[in-house]
Amino acid sequence: MTPAGSLLSATDLRKSYGSTPALDGASFSVHPGEIVAVMGPSGSGKSTLLHCLAGIVAPDAGTITYDGRDLTSLTDAERSALRRGEFGFVFQFGQLVPELTCVENVALPLRLNGVKRKDAERRARARLEQLEVDDVAGKRPGEVSGGQGQRVAVARSLVTDPRVLFADEPTGALDSLNGERVMELLTDAAREARAAVVLVTHEARVAAWSDREVVVRDGRSRDMEFTR
Numbered sequence: 434m435t436p437a438g439s440l441l442s443a444t445d446l447r448k449s450y451g452s453t454p455a456l457d458g459a460s461f462s463v464h465p466g467e468i469v470a471v472m473g474p475s476g477s478g479k480s481t482l483l484h485c486l487a488g489i490v491a492p493d494a495g496t497i498t499y500d501g502r503d504l505t506s507l508t509d510a511e512r513s514a515l516r517r518g519e520f521g522f523v524f525q526f527g528q529l530v531p532e533l534t535c536v537e538n539v540a541l542p543l544r545l546n547g548v549k550r551k552d553a554e555r556r557a558r559a560r561l562e563q564l565e566v567d568d569v570a571g572k573r574p575g576e577v578s579g580g581q582g583q584r585v586a587v588a589r590s591l592v593t594d595p596r597v598l599f600a601d602e603p604t605g606a607l608d609s610l611n612g613e614r615v616m617e618l619l620t621d622a623a624r625e626a627r628a629a630v631v632l633v634t635h636e637a638r639v640a641a642w643s644d645r646e647v648v649v650r651d652g653r654s655r656d657m658e659f660t661r
């Protein structure tokens with residue numbers, strides 16, 4: 434069953450890697466514009482849940498519904514079109530392309546969607562400004578700090594105006610001060626864009642930026658049933 438009003442939801446997801454169960458009946462939902470933190474100990478299945486929700490990994494069983502569509506019944510081509518068009522991603526290590534400048538990195542998802550270079554770079558610069566890193570636009574990732582690189586990665590994840598932003602330990606490689614600032618900028622930008630956020634973290638101070646927390650333990654999820 435899809436929870437009323439949810440944009441993305443999953444019911445009773447199961448996924449094993451060989452004999453290792455990663456998800457064992459996990460459920461999840463996020464409303465449009467809502468920021469949900471997925472918490473839990475190491476190895477509990479958080480990243481696997483995120484990968485299933487984003488259509489990167491196919492679950493062995495269970496249903497995933499995005500905007501009224503059954504994600505598991507889409508073809509690979511339909512799923513990748515959905516990821517490119519409606520989802521954004523930011524991971525622990527920015528995963529910026531080292532050969533490209535920061536503005537080219539941010540413009541890349543738009544270029545892949547067929548947007549002309551000038552237009553793509555104009556939109557990329559606006560996102561860099563929003564994340565307060567427009568001063569590094571012309572530098573390559575190897576020439577910027579870890580915190581700046583993560584802000585560039587957040588700018589890139591939002592440049593296509595996604596409806597869902599998937600963030601897996603987005604501040605995991607940063608010191609606490611830089612991490613807090615990245616979370617503040619990420620959540621401000623997501624709220625302004627009305628993007629829903631699925632935020633995987635094992636840190637309570639990172640989860641504190643969310644509207645709601647879901648805890649995963651041994652591949653099962655539990656809603657904390659409180660909202661901020």
Ligand SMILES: Nc1ncnc2c1ncn2[C@@H]1O[C@H](COP(=O)(O)OP(=O)(O)OP(=O)(O)O)[C@@H](O)[C@H]1O
Pocket residue numbers: 450453454455473474475476477478479480481482635
């Ligand atoms: N590609 C894979 N191949 C084999 N086993 C995997 C794979 N991905 C995850 N697992 C296993 O599935 C379980 C859940 O892993 P997952 O990465 O989802 O947990 P997590 O909660 O995100 O952990 P962490 O906080 O350490 O990143 C673990 O036992 C892990 O070893």
